[in-house]
Amino acid sequence: MRASKSLSLILSACVAALLACDRGKDAVQSESSHAPEAAVSSPISFPADNGPLPAFDADRAMQYVKDIVRFGPRPLGSANHKKVEEYIKSHLNGDQVEDDAFTADTNLGKFPVHNIVAKFPGNRDGIIVFASHYDTNYPLRNTSYVGANDGASSSALLLEIANQLRGKQRDGYSVWLVWDDAEEAMKPDTEVDFMSDSLYGITHLAEKWQADGTLKKVKAFMLADMIGDADLNIDRESNSAPWLQNVIYEAATRLGYQSHFFAQTLRMDDDHIPFVKRGVASIDLIDFTYGYNNVFWHTSQDTVDKLSPQSLKIVGMVMLESVRILDKLDPLPPK
Numbered sequence: 001m002r003a004s005k006s007l008s009l010i011l012s013a014c015v016a017a018l019l020a021c022d023r024g025k026d027a028v029q030s031e032s033s034h035a036p037e038a039a040v041s042s043p044i045s046f047p048a049d050n051g052p053l054p055a056f057d058a059d060r061a062m063q064y065v066k067d068i069v070r071f072g073p074r075p076l077g078s079a080n081h082k083k084v085e086e087y088i089k090s091h092l093n094g095d096q097v098e099d100d101a102f103t104a105d106t107n108l109g110k111f112p113v114h115n116i117v118a119k120f121p122g123n124r125d126g127i128i129v130f131a132s133h134y135d136t137n138y139p140l141r142n143t144s145y146v147g148a149n150d151g152a153s154s155s156a157l158l159l160e161i162a163n164q165l166r167g168k169q170r171d172g173y174s175v176w177l178v179w180d181d182a183e184e185a186m187k188p189d190t191e192v193d194f195m196s197d198s199l200y201g202i203t204h205l206a207e208k209w210q211a212d213g214t215l216k217k218v219k220a221f222m223l224a225d226m227i228g229d230a231d232l233n234i235d236r237e238s239n240s241a242p243w244l245q246n247v248i249y250e251a252a253t254r255l256g257y258q259s260h261f262f263a264q265t266l267r268m269d270d271d272h273i274p275f276v277k278r279g280v281a282s283i284d285l286i287d288f289t290y291g292y293n294n295v296f297w298h299t300s301q302d303t304v305d306k307l308s309p310q311s312l313k314i315v316g317m318v319m320l321e322s323v324r325i326l327d328k329l330d331p332l333p334p335k
């Protein structure tokens with residue numbers, strides 16, 4: 001079913017964001033809304049999980065958001081951007097970290113790009129990747145735009161997830177956390193097509209992992225983006241794998257958080273696309289209704305006061321619970 005109501009919502013969002021509307025998260029179309037659907041692919045028989053609830057320190061995660069925002073705008077190539085790189089790495093001391101640094105040839109010239117990957121090993125063959133971009137929108141670099149929700153919230157989420165994974169031998173898949181760079185477009189998409197001017201960091205990482213054989217081991221790629229909104233409504237994103245959406249919904253249901261998931265369906269061009277294109281089961285966990293008609297997105301109103309520690313906790317716990325479900329699914333559903 002295609003709901004024109006939702007389509008107009010997205011169009012309005014672009015109008016509202018007029019000057020800055022580069023579709024950094026490119027909402028291509030919207031298809032339906034209303035009640036969450038329990039399943040859109042073949043039913044999965046989920047194994048029971050009688051273990052303790054995942055842990056997540058919401059206040060600590062929120063402090064990370066505030067710390068990242070305090071650096072100010074962090075567009076590619078800026079001093080603030082470098083400081084955030086160092087901030088993230090300083091919280092991964094002692095962890096197994098892969099630095100993926102390269103020079104991107106963008107529409108505005110060459111820029112240093114730096115993905116940071118922290119690896120938490122498990123005893124099962126295979127990797128679950130969680131990802132978040134940490135850069136802020138380049139066209140807004142000379143404004144007060146700090147991307148509290150768009151970039152900082154999900155990057156902070158991953159830092160807290162690292163705290164929960166650290167020092168424990170996972171009885172399941174390895175979990176790799178990716179803080180990827182240069183997700184945002186360099187030019188407004190009124191000038192340049194979004195997909196030809198964005199996702200520089202994650203595309204490089206996907207290419208690298210394809211070349212060195214890592215990609216074959218990635219069982220699932222889970223992207224978190226704009227997940228800090230106090231009014232949390234994670235969308236059902238149409239480029240995502242339906243069976244992975246079912247895993248997320250099952251995890252949310254087990255934790256009692258299902259009302260925050262999948263009331264609205266959207267299609268997004270976002271950091272999961274390079275993995276989708278390479279056949280990796282992927283999901284974009286995004287709440288693209290940030291303020292009425294998404295009015296806070298890519299504006300100087302994307303500030304910490306719009307966010308809630310509880311939203312970080314909901315998404316963090318659901319992601320961690322979903323990995324425990326994946327650990328026990330054997331075999332995983334076909335891609």
Ligand SMILES: [Zn+2]
Pocket residue numbers: 024025137150184298
């Ligand atoms: Zn953005």
